[in-house]
Amino acid sequence: MLQSLRKISARRLGTCLSPFVKLTPWAQKCFYSPAVERKKIYQHVSISQGEGGFEINLDRRKLKTPHGKVLTLPSEALAVAVATEWDSQQDVIKFYTMHLTTLCNTALDNPTLRNKEQFIKAALKFLDTDTICYRVEEPPGLVELQKNEWDPVIGWAEKRYNVVIGSSTSIAGPKIPKETKDVFSRHLASYNSWGLLGIEFIISQLKSLVLCMGLIDRYLTVENAVLLSRLEEEYQIQRWGNVEWAHDYDLQELRSRTAAGTLFVHLCSENSTIKHKLLQD
Missing domain, CATH: 1.10.3580.10 (ATP12 ATPase)
Incomplete structure (x- = not known):
């Protein structure tokens, strides 16, 4: 036994x-662990097509990664899914519910190179x-x-x-x-x-x-x-x-x-x- x-x-x-468990530095680098919650200050979520792919707009501001890159996604279907995560947030943004956004941020910033x-x-x-x-x-x-x-x-x-x-x-x-x-x-x-x-x-x-x-x-x-x-x-x-x-x-x-x-x-x-x-x- x-x-x-x-x-x-x-x-x-x-x-x-x-x-209740704190992520190790390795885990934080592999998959971003942003602030648990933040007050929602945008009203509308939309999608636009840029030169490199599809982008998410919060009101008139482009959504960016933790490293400051424009969140540019390779397919419209993925953009819809990520935009839906942001559109479904209420008064407070609960980042721990937004797994697709976390994965996209990690893919673009590639913190572990x-x-x-x-x-x-x-x-x-x-x-x-x-x-x-x-x-x-x-x-x-x-x-x-x-x-x-x-x-x-x-x-x-x-x-x-x-x-x-x-x-x-x-x-x-x-x-x-x-x-x-x-x-x-x-x-x-x-x-x-x-x-x-x-x-x-x-x-x-x-x-x-x-x-x-x-x-x-x-x-x-x-x-x-x-x-x-x-x-x-x-x-x-x-x-x-x-x-x-x-x-x-x-x-x-x-x-x-x-x-x-x-x-x-x-x-x-x-x-x-x-x-x-x-x-x-």
């Missing part, structure tokens, strides 16, 4: 943070500690639950990408073949740097490259992927009960972040143009 707990702790180190190769390398590291590849040896109920819920996802990924992934009960985790990593590396290389940022964001929420790929390929829904990533927690909640103010918040926040990351990956490469005028009264 102790070995199982150690494995769970190792995989969950750095998992989705509660609002990473290139595509570094994004891919960071994503591949999660294969060695992928949540659904680690299995417990007890209790029997959790063993069966992991097999029934996680094995089909691994089976899908192995067939989809023609690779070998497997699972392990060892604290060292499964030994992922180099050929498997090479396949995923080539697949990830097909995304631009914006898409890779979104993929890394999803992986950091779910602690699983396999679940992330299932989401991006539309094999899994956000709800399913989140529940699969929290399988051990959900098992313990069913057994010992739910602490509503903690467990419910963590679940909803994880769903929100995962959904935003998935939407970001799809929309940052969306080329279609929306014909109707946006955010009209």
Whole structure:
């Protein structure tokens, strides 16, 4: 049992943070952590097309990143989604609810100065500690639950990408073949740097490259992927009960972040143009 707990702790180190936990300097650089709240001083949100892409206007002022760059987005669909985040704010701007804006800021400012190769390398590291590849040896109920819920996802990924992934009960985790990593590396290389940022964001929420790929390929829904990533927690909640103010918040926040990351990956490469005028009264 102790070995199982150690494995769970190792995989969950750095998992989705509660609002009471201070972000490390690394996390603050990777994904901006702006002021929690600020009074709303704009009335209207609109979208315009500039030379480099689509821009968000708050009244007559262009929205800018923390580094002072004009927030220029690669697709109109993504611009609509980001503009909607700003349009939905009430008297106070709650930055912690604006995950798409945070991702766009990070993509444009690139505070860690990473290139595509570094994004891919960071994503591949999660294969060695992928949540659904680690299995417990007890209790029997959790063993069966992991097999029934996680094995089909691994089976899908192995067939989809023609690779070998497997699972392990060892604290060292499964030994992922180099050929498997090479396949995923080539697949990830097909995304631009914006898409890779979104993929890394999803992986950091779910602690699983396999679940992330299932989401991006539309094999899994956000709800399913989140529940699969929290399988051990959900098992313990069913057994010992739910602490509503903690467990419910963590679940909803994880769903929100995962959904935003998935939407970001799809929309940052969306080329279609929306014909109707946006955010009209």
